[in-house]
Amino acid sequence: xxxxxxxxxxxxxxxxxxxxxxxxxxxxxxxxxxxxxxxxxxxxxxxxxxxxxxxxxxxxxxxxxxxxxxxxxxxxxxxxxxxxx
Amino acid sequence: xxxxxxxxxxxxxxxxxxxxxxxxxxxxxxxxxxxxxxxxxxxxxxxxxxxxxxxxxxxxxxxxxxxxxxxxxxxxxxxxxxxxxxxxxxxxxxxxxxxxxxxxxxxxxxxxxxxxxxxx
Amino acid sequence: xxxxxxxxxxxxxxxxxxxxxxxxxxxxxxxxxxxxxxxxxxxxxxxxxxxxxxxxxxxxxxxxxxxxxxxxxxxxxxxxxxxxxxxxxxxxxxxxxxxxxxxxxxxxxxxxxxxxxxxxxxxxxxxxxxxxxxxxxxxxxxxxxxxxxxxxxxxxxxxxxxxxxxxxxx
Numbered sequence: 240x241x242x243x244x245x246x247x248x249x250x251x252x253x254x255x256x257x258x259x260x261x262x263x264x265x266x267x268x269x270x271x272x273x274x275x276x277x278x279x280x281x282x283x284x285x286x287x288x289x290x291x292x293x294x295x296x297x298x299x300x301x302x303x304x305x306x307x308x309x310x311x312x313x314x315x316x317x318x319x320x321x322x323x324x
Numbered sequence: 325x326x327x328x329x330x331x332x333x334x335x336x337x338x339x340x341x342x343x344x345x346x347x348x349x350x351x352x353x354x355x356x357x358x359x360x361x362x363x364x365x366x367x368x369x370x371x372x373x374x375x376x377x378x379x380x381x382x383x384x385x386x387x388x389x390x391x392x393x394x395x396x397x398x399x400x401x402x403x404x405x406x407x408x409x410x411x412x413x414x415x416x417x418x419x420x421x422x423x424x425x426x427x428x429x430x431x432x433x434x435x436x437x438x439x440x441x442x443x444x
Numbered sequence: 445x446x447x448x449x450x451x452x453x454x455x456x457x458x459x460x461x462x463x464x465x466x467x468x469x470x471x472x473x474x475x476x477x478x479x480x481x482x483x484x485x486x487x488x489x490x491x492x493x494x495x496x497x498x499x500x501x502x503x504x505x506x507x508x509x510x511x512x513x514x515x516x517x518x519x520x521x522x523x524x525x526x527x528x529x530x531x532x533x534x535x536x537x538x539x540x541x542x543x544x545x546x547x548x549x550x551x552x553x554x555x556x557x558x559x560x561x562x563x564x565x566x567x568x569x570x571x572x573x574x575x576x577x578x579x580x581x582x583x584x585x586x587x588x589x590x591x592x593x594x595x596x597x598x599x600x601x602x603x604x605x606x607x608x609x610x611x612x613x614x
Contacts, residue, residue, distance in 0.1 A: 240325070243333040247340035247374070254340075254347035261350050261359075269356045269411045276403055277350055277363045280396065281343050284371040287392065288336070291378045299388050306395060313403040321410035342529055349536040357586045358545060361574050362532050368569065369529045387470045401568035401575075408576045408586065418586060420546055427546035427593065430576060430584040 244292060251285055272316050279309030332380035339374025342366050355419035356411055364404040371396050453495055455502040460491040501558070510613050517609045521566055528571035535588070546590035550599035551581050552607060559614040566606050573602055 255278065262274035283306045290298035349362025372393050379389040412418075412430060420427050464487035472479050491498075504510070535542060554560050564575040564583065572588040585602060592598055 240329065240333065243336060247336045250340040250344040254344040257344075257347040257351045261347075267356065267411075267416060269407060269414075269416060270359065272407055273356065273359050273363050273404075274350060276400075276407070277347055277367055280367040280371050280400065281347070283392070283396065284339065284343060284374045287375045287378050287389070291381055296385060296388075299385065299392065303388075303392055303395065306392070306399070310399040310403055314406050317403070317406040317410040321413045342533075345529075345533050345536055349532060352536060352541065354541065354543075355545075357574060358543060358588060361572070361586070361588055362536060364568060364574070365525070365528045366532050366536075369525050385473075387473045391467070391470045398565070401565040405564065405568060405575055408574055412576060418545055418547065421544055427590060429549040429593070430547045433577075433579065433584070 244288070247288065248285075251281055251288075254281055268316075268320060272313060272320075276309070276313050279306065279313075283309075328380050328383070332377045335373050335377030335380060339370045339372070339377060342370030342373065344370075346370060356416060357408060357418045360404045360408055364400055368396060368400045452502065455504075456498065457491055457495050459501055459503050459505065460494065460498045461487055464491055505613075513609055513612045517606070517613070520605060520609065521569065524566075524570040528569060531571040542589075544589050545586065546593070547576065547584055547586050548590065548593055548595070548598040548602075549582055549584050550595040550603070552583060552599070552603065554581070554607065554610060554614065556614055559610050563603060563606055563610055567603055570602065570606075 258274045258277045258281065262271055262278065265271040265274060283302045286298055286302035286305065290296070290302070343366070346363055346366030349366060350359050353359045353362055375389055375393055375396075379386050412434070415434075417431070418428065465483060468483035468487055469475075469480075472483070552560065552563060554563060560578055560581075560583075564578055567573050567575045567583070567585060574586040574588075575583060576586050577584045583603070585598070587598075587602075591601065
C-alpha cells in the first residue's frame with residue numbers, strides 16, 4: 240500500500256513541476272491561468288490523498304474550500320481579461 | 325489486502341497518471357485552446373478517479389468525497405469555458421492550419437460586432 | 445425575468461429545499477437531531493429567498509422516467525469522459541502532436557438556458573471538443589481535430605447522443 244501511495248505522489252509531483260514550468264514560461268496571461276487551474280486541481284487531489292495518509296477527516300474540508308477558491312479565482316481573472324469587470 | 329484496497333489502489337494510480345498526462349499536455353500543446361482542452365479533460369477524470377480511490381480505501385468518508393467529485397465535475401468545464409471565451413474576446417486567435425475563414429466559425433461574430441461598434 | 449404563478453413558485457421552493465437539504469446532509473455527514481433541525485431551517489430560509497434565482501427545475505424532475513434518463517445520461521457522460529482521456533493521452537504522447545484545430549458551429553433544439561449549459565459542459569468533457577460560446581441557440585465549439593465544417597454533420601458527431609437524452613429530461 241505504501242508503494243502505491245509513493246508512485247501516485249511521484250506522478251503528481253512531476254505533474255506539478257510541468258504545470259509550474261508552463262506557469263513561469265507562459266507567453267500570455269491566459270496560459271498562466273490555465274496552468275494555475277491545473278495546479279489547483281492537482282492540489283485538491285493531493286490534499287485528499289494526504290488526508291488518507293494522515294488519517295484526518297478535516298483535511299477534506301480544506302481541499303473542498305481550496306477548490307472553491309481556485310474556481311472563483313479563475314472565473315474572476317477570466318472576466319477581467321474579457322473586459323467585463 | 326482486501327478487494328476494496330485493490331480497487332482503491334488501481335483507481336489512485338490511474339488518477340495520478342492522468343493528472344500527470346494533463347500537465348504534460350499543458351506543457352507540450354502549441355496554443356492556448358489546445359492547452360485548455362488537454363488540461364481540462366485529463367485533470368477532471370484524473371482528480372475524480374484519485375478521489376474516488378481514496379473513498380474506496382476509507383468507506384466512511386464517502387459522502388463528503390462524493391461532494392468533492394461532483395464539485396470538480398461541475399466547476400472544471402465551467403472555468404475552462406470562461407477562460408476560452410475571454411481569450412477569444414482578447415483577440416488571441418487559435419492556431420489554425422489552413423484557411424481561417426472556413427475553419428474558424430466564431431470569427432465572423434466578433435468582426436460583425438466590431439463593425440456595429442464603429443458605426444454607432 | 446418572467447413572472448411566475450404561485451404553484452410554480454411553490455414547486456421550485458420545494459425542489460430547491462430538497463436539493464439543499466441533501467447537500468447539507470452530505471456536508472455534515474452526521475445524523476444527530478440538532479444538526480438536522482438546523483439544516484432544515486437554514487435550507488428553508490435560503491430556498492425561500494432564492495426562489496427567483498434557482499431556475500433549474502421544478503418538482504416534475506422527480507418523476508421516475510426522468511430519473512432513469514438522468515442515470516443514463518451520467519453513464520453516457522462517464523463513458524465519453526474516459527474515451528476523451530485516452531484520446532488526450534494518445535495525442536500528448538505521440539511525438540509529432542497529431543492535431544488539426546478549428547472552430548465549428550451548430551444549432552441545438554434545447555428549450556431552456558439551464559439545459560444548454562448542461563449540454564455545453566458535457567461537450568467540453570467529450571473527446572477533442574471545447575465549447576467557447578453560446579449565442580441564443582448556436583453553439584461555437586473548438587475542435588482539436590476538425591473532420592467537417594458542415595453544421596449538421598458536426599452536430600451529429602459532437603452532441604447528437606447527449607441532446608437526445610437531454611430533450612427527454614427537460
